[in-house]
Amino acid sequence: MSEVFxxxxxxxxxxxxxxxxxxxxxxxxxxxxxxxxxxxxxxNFAHGALYMMGAFIAWMSLEYLGIGYWWSLLLAxxxxxxxxxxxxxxxxQWLYKLDHxxxxxxxxxxxxxxxGLFRDLFGVSGLPYTIPEELAGAFNLGFMFLPKxxxxxxxxxxxxxxxxxxxxxxxxxxxxxxxxxxxxxxxxAFGINVPLMVMLTYGFGVALAGFAGVLAAPALQVSxxxxxxxxxxxxxxxxxxxxxxxxxxxxxxLGLGVIExxxxxxxxxxxxxxxxxxxxxxxxLRPAGLFGRxx
Amino acid sequence: xxxxxxxxxxxxxxxxxGESHILHGMDFRVNRGECVTLLGxxxxxxxxxxxxxxxxxxxxxxxxxxxxxxxxxAPPHRIAHLGVGYCPEERGIYASLSAEENLMLPPQVASGxxxxxxIHAMFPNLHERRKSQGSRLSGGxxxxxxxxxxxxxxxxxxxxxxxxxxxxxVIVQKLAEVIRQLKEKGFTILLVEQNFRFAAPxxxxxxxxxxxxxxAEIGKGELxxxxxxxxxxxxx
Numbered sequence: 001m002s003e004v005f006x007x008x009x010x011x012x013x014x015x016x017x018x019x020x021x022x023x024x025x026x027x028x029x030x031x032x033x034x035x036x037x038x039x040x041x042x043x044n045f046a047h048g049a050l051y052m053m054g055a056f057i058a059w060m061s062l063e064y065l066g067i068g069y070w071w072s073l074l075l076a077x078x079x080x081x082x083x084x085x086x087x088x089x090x091x092x093q094w095l096y097k098l099d100h101x102x103x104x105x106x107x108x109x110x111x112x113x114x115x116g117l118f119r120d121l122f123g124v125s126g127l128p129y130t131i132p133e134e135l136a137g138a139f140n141l142g143f144m145f146l147p148k149x150x151x152x153x154x155x156x157x158x159x160x161x162x163x164x165x166x167x168x169x170x171x172x173x174x175x176x177x178x179x180x181x182x183x184x185x186x187x188x189a190f191g192i193n194v195p196l197m198v199m200l201t202y203g204f205g206v207a208l209a210g211f212a213g214v215l216a217a218p219a220l221q222v223s224x225x226x227x228x229x230x231x232x233x234x235x236x237x238x239x240x241x242x243x244x245x246x247x248x249x250x251x252x253x254l255g256l257g258v259i260e261x262x263x264x265x266x267x268x269x270x271x272x273x274x275x276x277x278x279x280x281x282x283x284x285l286r287p288a289g290l291f292g293r294x295x
Numbered sequence: 296x297x298x299x300x301x302x303x304x305x306x307x308x309x310x311x312x313g314e315s316h317i318l319h320g321m322d323f324r325v326n327r328g329e330c331v332t333l334l335g336x337x338x339x340x341x342x343x344x345x346x347x348x349x350x351x352x353x354x355x356x357x358x359x360x361x362x363x364x365x366x367x368x369a370p371p372h373r374i375a376h377l378g379v380g381y382c383p384e385e386r387g388i389y390a391s392l393s394a395e396e397n398l399m400l401p402p403q404v405a406s407g408x409x410x411x412x413x414i415h416a417m418f419p420n421l422h423e424r425r426k427s428q429g430s431r432l433s434g435g436x437x438x439x440x441x442x443x444x445x446x447x448x449x450x451x452x453x454x455x456x457x458x459x460x461x462x463x464x465v466i467v468q469k470l471a472e473v474i475r476q477l478k479e480k481g482f483t484i485l486l487v488e489q490n491f492r493f494a495a496p497x498x499x500x501x502x503x504x505x506x507x508x509x510x511a512e513i514g515k516g517e518l519x520x521x522x523x524x525x526x527x528x529x530x531x
Contacts, residue, residue: 172399178391179400186387189349190401191375191448 007265013144015261021150021219023257024157028212029234030241030249031161032205035168037243038181039201041096042103046087047234048227049114050080050206054213056118059129059222069132073214080210081203088202093195111228118224126221135218153215160211161250168246177201236279242292252290301360302327302452302483303348308357310347310507317343319507320357325452330474330484332494334529335504341487342384344504345454349374349381361452376404380445384456384487388437390430394421397429398444405449409480414443417473435466442473452483459493467493491529503528 002009029047036044057076061067067075087110095103131149138145168174180187180194188194213226220226233256241252256275264271282290303325310318318340325331333341346352348359350371359367361377375381380401389397398414398421415422418439424432432440438458445453459467467490474497477484488494494501495518503511505528513521 175392175396175400179389182389182391183387185351188371189351189381191372191404193372
């Protein structure tokens with residue numbers, strides 16, 4: 001069997017793939033966070049809890065209503081997005097003129113409430129969600145086995161991320177969004193309904209989290225803690241990538257997933273902390289983040 | 296005055312930024328097709344007047360009639376759709392958008408705006424620089440762009456804030472020429488200006504603003520006889 005630096009090639013490729021899978025989640029979640037922060041000036045700590053809700057909506061739909069994976073992939077983001085719109089209208093909209101800290105505290109409180117609610121209802125042991133049969137099994141690539149579901153996670157999240165990038169950077173609606181992010185008052189004076197766009201942006205950002213939650217359900221256990229386990233790393237990803245760029249948060253997310261995966265191969269002890277080492281390094285050398293613009 | 300000819304009538308307008316009371320009962324009107332200038336010192340409340348018309352200040356009281364419609368309570372995005380275009384003092388070019396995206400950003404609010412060909416004929420530079428990022432344009436180009444992008448939308452009332460400020464004389468001349476062309480095309484213009492020499496030949500009427508209120512009105516033929524007053528308020 002071939003080896004790279006004393007590590008079997010299969011193990012290396014396997015971890016690389018796992019890294020890409022984790023990176024896909026980092027990318028989708030940090031993308032939503034970056035879009036929300038740009039437009040609403042709010043550090044959305046509830047993002048992890050809403051991601052967890054996405055997974056639970058998939059689980060509950062299947063368990064109680066018999067609605068399968070593919071419909072959940074559509075239904076969960078819509079429901080999570082609607083909940084987001086409700087949160088924005090009833091609470092967040094009063095905070096835009098205040099310091100970031102207030103939005104952070106409010107959404108952190110929301111995250112604790114949502115998580116507590118699900119812990120109370122479902123416990124913390126985690127619930128299984130079966131991989132849909134179309135995506136069960138693995139491809140034999142000759143040099144490694146590639147589980148179909150992992151390939152699907154990477155492929156679908158990349159597609160969603162690139163569609164989001166295209167919409168923001170290349171369409172008229174995206175130009176409105178960028179304009180409203182940069183100068184909301186003037187943009188509104190041009191006749192664009194900025195408060196509506198802000199509301200939809202939050203809905204869209206958390207819908208991305210809901211989508212990621214459904215993708216995660218068959219790959220991980222559906223558990224009330226899955227959001228808070230992930231969100232700390234995702235915030236580190238956002239800090240490393242910087243808030244400025246959509247493509248930046250996608251690339252940083254995937255890249256850090258891969259770095260994490262490779263660390264598991266070469267020095268497993270550091271795999272849980274490597275992201276934070278990178279964060280410290282980036283903050284020292286480029287405080288605005290790899291893709292962020294210095295203010 | 297025939298009310299149908301009136302495009303904008305501001306009556307007893309008070310406006311606030313938080314606790315500071317900036318406008319203290321502004322009263323003026325702009326007729327269809329007219330070019331009216333608000334003159335005054337820095338801090339007199341001219342910029343705030345434009346912002347108050349657009350709903351960009353804090354609390355407002357009084358009356359703003361646009362095309363016979365009361366808009367004092369309307370949100371900013373509604374007002375643009377009543378045919379109002381705004382060119383802010385700081386020009387407001389979006390750095391994250393290209394020149395072309397900046398130009399195409401404001402939504403169409405009515406039919407009858409200038410076509411892209413007409414705009415490019417008026418401002419040839421903008422066509423050459425269309426792929427450049429907004430932040431890369433020179434001051435003059437930014438000013439042209441800020442003006443050009445509200446001519447496309449079909450807005451008939453243009454609120455222009457200090458468009459000659461800080462620009463080279465040759466560009467100021469160009470802008471004066473553009474304003475003349477716009478008047479010929481029937482645009483209604485409310486011009487806030489510091490530069491009396493720029494504004495005087497263009498304006499049909501001038502108002503002098505002092506401490507958030509109109510203190511004098513000067514018709515086109517009255518410049519000579521009221522020069523003492525101009526001297527007093529503006530030092531020109």
